[in-house]
Amino acid sequence: MKKAVSRVYMTLVFVFLYAPILLLIVFSFNDSDTKSRTVWSGFSTRWYEQLFQDRMLLDALRNTLIIAVVAAVASTVLGTLAAISIDSMKKWKRKLVMNITNLPMLNPEIVTGVSLMLLMVFAARFLGVDLGMGSIILAHITFCLPYVILSVLPKLGQMDPHLYEAAQDLGCTPVRAFFKVVLPEIMPGVVTGMVMAFTLSIDDFIISYFCSGTTQTLPVFIYSMTRKRVSPEINALSTLLFAVVLLLLLVINIRQGKVGKKREVEA
Numbered sequence: 001m002k003k004a005v006s007r008v009y010m011t012l013v014f015v016f017l018y019a020p021i022l023l024l025i026v027f028s029f030n031d032s033d034t035k036s037r038t039v040w041s042g043f044s045t046r047w048y049e050q051l052f053q054d055r056m057l058l059d060a061l062r063n064t065l066i067i068a069v070v071a072a073v074a075s076t077v078l079g080t081l082a083a084i085s086i087d088s089m090k091k092w093k094r095k096l097v098m099n100i101t102n103l104p105m106l107n108p109e110i111v112t113g114v115s116l117m118l119l120m121v122f123a124a125r126f127l128g129v130d131l132g133m134g135s136i137i138l139a140h141i142t143f144c145l146p147y148v149i150l151s152v153l154p155k156l157g158q159m160d161p162h163l164y165e166a167a168q169d170l171g172c173t174p175v176r177a178f179f180k181v182v183l184p185e186i187m188p189g190v191v192t193g194m195v196m197a198f199t200l201s202i203d204d205f206i207i208s209y210f211c212s213g214t215t216q217t218l219p220v221f222i223y224s225m226t227r228k229r230v231s232p233e234i235n236a237l238s239t240l241l242f243a244v245v246l247l248l249l250l251v252i253n254i255r256q257g258k259v260g261k262k263r264e265v266e267a
Contacts (some may be wrong), residue, residue, distance in 0.1 A: 024235055024239060025235075028236045034243075055235055057218075057221060072194050076148050076193055079219025084182075086098065105146050109143075140200075148263055152190055188256055195252060208220055
């Protein structure tokens with residue numbers, strides 16, 4: 001009885017999680033107009049064709065990808081360095097710093113968005129520039145950092161702390177020892193943090209909305225469309241983004257699985 005209930009429960013969970021995505025993918029191939037986009041009218045790729053002809057939407061997508069890539073790389077580098085520094089602290093200092101680090105994740109996003117907007121406006125006036133791509137990138141790096149730190153810290157905790165010292169005893173410089181010994185050990189956490197930062201940056205709306213100025217990201221562009229109409233082109237674009245993220249996760253998981261098997265064989 002318990003197994004049957006648990007299976008039904010898990011089935012319902014997966015249905016509620018993945019049925020909307022499946023519906024989105026199906027209707028991205030729907031041959032319908034914008035008014036009857038929820039009624040199946042036949043298979044067609046017209047919305048994918050129109051997607052690559054919509055200049056404003058493609059500009060918003062380009063801005064989103066540039067911001068996501070820059071924010072993910074920057075937050076991964078800074079977050080990895082911060083995690084290494086936090087891991088070397090004393091226990092009470094580490095707890096204090098981690099509580100401060102976790103605050104942006106627990107803080108309501110609307111509060112983070114408004115506070116970052118005020119900071120960016122003040123900085124923009126002080127520097128004599130306007131809000132735009134730079135302010136969004138800085139804001140995204142800010143809220144992505146804690147997620148990278150939380151991804152890297154467990155890997156540092158699993159690593160033998162004497163490996164770094166042993167590499168230096170064998171002749172490596174501190175920098176070479178880090179890249180040859182420490183970085184390969186924590187790489188799964190680094191990659192996970194980067195992927196998480198990338199997806200969070202693409203998905204973000206509230207902070208981007210407050211800090212964007214005249215620059216439009218994809219979530220902000222879609223929000224502006226909801227005031228009039230949401231074109232089925234968005235279904236096609238969402239399907240492509242989902243496919244890219246899914247492919248990226250599959251590649252990372254397969255690569256990590258191969259690395260894990262290789263280490264087991266070497267051990």
